[in-house]
Amino acid sequence: MVFVPSPSPQSPSMSKIACRHLWTIFGPSPESLGRMLDAGLSRTEILEQTGHVVAVRDVSFEVEEGEIFVVMGLSGSGKSTLVRCLSRLIEPTRGEVVVDGRNVIGLNTADLLHLRRHQMSMVFQRFGLFPHRRVLDNAAYGLEVQGLGRAERQAQAQGVLEMVGLGEWANHFPHELSGGMQQRVGLARALAVNPAILLCDEPFSALDPLIRREMQDELIRLQKTLHKTIIFITHDFLEALKLGDRIAIMKDGEIVQVGTPQEIVAHPANSYVREFTKDVPRVKVLTAASIMQPLATGRGNQTTVAADTTLEKLIPLMAHSDEPLAVVDEQGTAVGQVTRTAVLLALAES
Numbered sequence: 001m002v003f004v005p006s007p008s009p010q011s012p013s014m015s016k017i018a019c020r021h022l023w024t025i026f027g028p029s030p031e032s033l034g035r036m037l038d039a040g041l042s043r044t045e046i047l048e049q050t051g052h053v054v055a056v057r058d059v060s061f062e063v064e065e066g067e068i069f070v071v072m073g074l075s076g077s078g079k080s081t082l083v084r085c086l087s088r089l090i091e092p093t094r095g096e097v098v099v100d101g102r103n104v105i106g107l108n109t110a111d112l113l114h115l116r117r118h119q120m121s122m123v124f125q126r127f128g129l130f131p132h133r134r135v136l137d138n139a140a141y142g143l144e145v146q147g148l149g150r151a152e153r154q155a156q157a158q159g160v161l162e163m164v165g166l167g168e169w170a171n172h173f174p175h176e177l178s179g180g181m182q183q184r185v186g187l188a189r190a191l192a193v194n195p196a197i198l199l200c201d202e203p204f205s206a207l208d209p210l211i212r213r214e215m216q217d218e219l220i221r222l223q224k225t226l227h228k229t230i231i232f233i234t235h236d237f238l239e240a241l242k243l244g245d246r247i248a249i250m251k252d253g254e255i256v257q258v259g260t261p262q263e264i265v266a267h268p269a270n271s272y273v274r275e276f277t278k279d280v281p282r283v284k285v286l287t288a289a290s291i292m293q294p295l296a297t298g299r300g301n302q303t304t305v306a307a308d309t310t311l312e313k314l315i316p317l318m319a320h321s322d323e324p325l326a327v328v329d330e331q332g333t334a335v336g337q338v339t340r341t342a343v344l345l346a347l348a349e350s
Contacts, residue, residue, distance in 0.1 A: 015062035015098075016197065016229045017086065022059045022095035024081050024253075027052030030093045037094075043252050055081040056092070057253035065196075066227045070244030072234050072276075078253035079233045083199050086231065087120050088112060099197070117146055121190035125202040127182045129174040135185050136161065136170040142193040153192075160188045164218065180211035184218070191226070200232040204239070216242055237276040241265070241285060249273055262290035266346070282346065283312040291346045292327045292336030302326035307335065314343055 025033060027050065036046055043054045056078045063069040073079045084090040086097055088104060097104040099119065107115065121142065129138045136154055137144075139161055143153035161167050164184045174182055183203060190198060204212045216239060223230065234240055240247045241261040248258045249272075257269035265285045268274040289307035304326045305314065317325065324337040 016065040016067075016100065017063040017231070018061075018096070018098040019082075019086075020060050020096040020098065022056055022082070022085060022097065023054070023093045024056035024078075024085055024090060025052050025054050025093045054253050056085065059095075059250075059253075059255050061248055061255060061258055063229060063231060065229050067245045068223060068230045068232060068243055070232045070234060070240040070247045071250060072237060072240040072244075072247055073250035074235055076252075077250040079235075079250050080201050082250070083122075083201050083231055083233050086199060087116055087122070089122075117142070118193065119195055120197045120199060121193055121195040122199040122201065123183075123186050123190045123203040125205055127174070127179075127186045129182060129185055131174055134171050134173055135166065135177070138174065138185050139170075139188040139192055141189055146193065157188070157192050160192045161185075163191070163222065164188045178211070179207055180215060183207060183215060187219075187222075191222075196229060198228045198230045200230060202233050202235065205235065212239075219243065237280070241280065249276070260290075261285055262287050266290045282349070283315070284310055286311045286346055288314060288325070288327045288338050289336070291342045292338050293342060295326065295334050295337050296324070302334075302337065304328045304332075304334070305338065311343060311346060314338060318343060 023037065030052060033046065033050060033052060036050070037058075041049075043057065046052055046054055059078075059082060061069075071079045071082060081090055085092045086099075086104070088097075088107075092105060095105070099115065104112070104115065130141070133141075136157055140153040140157035143156055148156070158167065158170055161170055164187055166181060166184050166188065169177060169181065174185065177185065183206075186203065204215045207215060219230075220243065232240075232243055234243075244261060246258060246260055247264055248255045249264070250256070251272055257264060257273050259267075262285060264273060265277050265280050265282060268277050287307065288305050288309045291311075292307075302323070302325060303317075305317065305328070307327050307329055309327075314325070318338075318340045322340055324339045326334045327336045327338055329335050
């Protein structure tokens with residue numbers, strides 16, 4: 001039940017998705033907790049005093065078009081509840097979810113169905129394939145719901161199956177496929193309707209490690225072509241680092257830090273985030289941009305490195321010289337410099 005109405009005018013933000021002060025509370029009467037929430041009581045205090053569970057607590061973030069935004073947290077952190085709130089599979093208790101300037105919380109049933117069928121698709125941890133349907137018809141299911149004719153939807157689904165490497169398996173049944181192949185069918189089903197937004201709720205966590213890495217690579221490959229806006233849920237920090245343009249880390253229903261992988265590894269916000277980063281191979285994650293200092297004035301003819309050059313590649317460049325390297329952006333403009341001392345300090349923190 002929504003107890004704080006939130007009709008919203010067109011948002012001035014250019015973000016594809018914006019969550020604003022989102023709360024989700026499970027229990028018999030969440031609408032009665034307004035004063036307690038405003039008073040800042042903890043999740044534990046609210047549970048002990050009222051029996052209600054605060055699953056998502058005052059969450060705000062924005063996702064740009066074409067971005068992979070990863071929400072990472074341990075079991076019970078609220079991440080899966082959060083992603084279901086975006087399409088109102090779970091009704092938020094309070095706050096806004098704005099998609100393309102429209103507040104999803106205020107949509108009527110018809111508009112909400114249109115959003116789910118045409119703008120958003122979801123990939124679940126459990127593949128959710130129909131065992132009695134062939135792979136092609138599983139991939140075409142969303143198009144069938146949209147009302148497309150059989151020939152048209154099968155042609156479209158076949159094209160997406162080819163894209164994910166399963167074109168030859170179209171006439172097989174799900175039980176004839178491996179787990180990784182079944183998840184590719186789930187991904188194809190989500191992509192077949194050509195959604196602008198892809199919601200992924202731990203889609204690879206049930207897979208073996210090798211297959212999981214292959215699926216991560218597959219998603220990265222597809223994203224380079226499709227440029228979808230993706231919200232990806234995971235409990236695996238290394239997966240978050242690999243996939244995310246930015247990462248939001250959740251704990252007890254709250255977001256405790258949002259940043260690029262480099263920002264989070266270099267500057268963890270608290271001990272909870274630091275615990276995730278301690279075993280990360282910093283030389284492979286941290287970049288020149290994440291450790292650079294202001295460009296010294298009066299220095300010309302410096303050797304340059306790209307802003308996304310990792311420490312792993314910087315180390316041999318600086319091994320035999322104390323001279324700083326100029327860091328340049330995609331346009332070739334110098335935006336800072338990296339010194340040997342900065343590299344050593346970054347390594348010393350690992």
